[in-house]
Amino acid sequence: MIKLGITQLLTNKQEWLKDKSVGLLTNHTGVDKNLTQNITLLSECANLVALFSPEHGLWGAAQDGVKIEDSKHSQNQIQVYSLYGTTPIAWTDILNNIDVLIYDIQDVGTRYYTYLGTLLEVMKALESAMESDKCVECIVADRPNPIGGVRIEGPMLESDYTSLVGPYPIPVRYGMTIGEIASLFHVEQRCRFPLKIAQMDGWNREMWYDETGLFWVPPSPNMPTLETATLYPGTCLFEGTNVSEGRGTTKPFEYIGAPWIDNQKLTAQLNELQFSGVLFHPITFTPQFSKFKDEVCHGVAIHTTNQKQVTSVEIAIWMLRLLIDTHPNEFEFKETHFDRLSGSVSLRNSLLAGIPCDEIVESWSVEVERFRERRKPYLLY
Secondary structure (H helix, E strand, O other): OOEOHHHHHHHHOHHHOOOOEEEEEEOOOOEOOOOOEHHHHHHHHOEEEEEEEOOOOOOOOOOOOOOOOOEEOOOOOOEEEEOOOOOOOOHHHHHOOOOEEEEEOOOOOEOOOHHHHHHHHHHHHHHHHHOOOOOOEEEEEOOOOOOOOOOOEEEEOOHHHOEOOEOOOOEEEOOOOHHHHHHHHHHHOOOOOOEEEEOOEOOOOOOOHHHOOOOOOOOOOOOOOHHHHHHHHHHHHHHHEOOEOOOOOOOOOOEEEEOOOOHHHHHHHHHHOOOOOEEEEEEEEOOOOOOOOOOOEEEEEEEEOOHHHOOHHHHHHHHHHHHHHHOOOOOOEOHHHHHHHHOOOHHHHHHHOOOOHHHHHHOOHHHHHHHHHHHHHHOOO
8 A cells, every 4th residue: 555645744854843833735636545634633733724725625625627625624623714715715814823824635647637737726826925024834635547658648738728726837747746836837937945855655656546445535526536536637628518427316427428429339339449448338428417407318337448558538528529529510619718728729629520430630740759758757656
């Protein structure tokens, strides 16, 4: 079993917290190997004065997009500042009472998962504080990239499409831990506040989450399993279409469908392509919320046969192509959101122009290899 960054911090790096007022950005995933919450662990050995929560809230109960107000922690009454609320957080006042801010959240390794954007927002706030001579140190308690640290996939974000789901010019699947990418952000943005990474012990780049010996704690309501996280880099793109990505079912991002899809035909077409690591099965489902709530949908269930072989973004591109070709009168892009997810207009325009999927995927190869070189100085494992 690996040792998590939070464990390393509290056993080998306690001097980092000595005589410091500590803020903690976390949620329900911030647990150690025994599922003990980091809030509990830090309260016992540090001066924990503030908590910060990302999208979905401190306990990961809110659905995507739901705004969450500030609150008090139910047990120790520490203030919980929501970074996904209805009003901007007053960073200047809050940081005056903090010496160290710890980030400890389980990431999923995909650019459009908002915890990554939240990390960058906090780093920008710490950098802004430097302007008023308030220096708050940041410690990132590192955690595994659940889908490994080797494969890189998808187009690069263009700066004009920056958002919480596209916070930085990186590929969709970036193959780095949260500590590694925090280091990249820190250097490339020329940040001056101190950054420390509490590294893991025992993790390697080829390791997936089910090889770590750790319990899977769903990072958000629609990320219930590692299989979901495996497919998410690709199937999340369906959020930017009028096709259900499976929200409102027990298999979000594993079920793809709509009332008008010929599921038998689509399944046959996809299985004929013989993608490595997946098989497709025709499915009929009725979402309990989100798109097509209470409507019968037809589509495909994606089953992972070998997670390390799955090229989820490429698979999603082929699925989009087949739906455009077979249902031209029904299929639609939600242009703004799709482009925000993909990181530019290029992918949508290429699909609508009928450019072959192999050419679309190949068009990312140069950027992917450039990023592979760009990330090298920041790799810790």
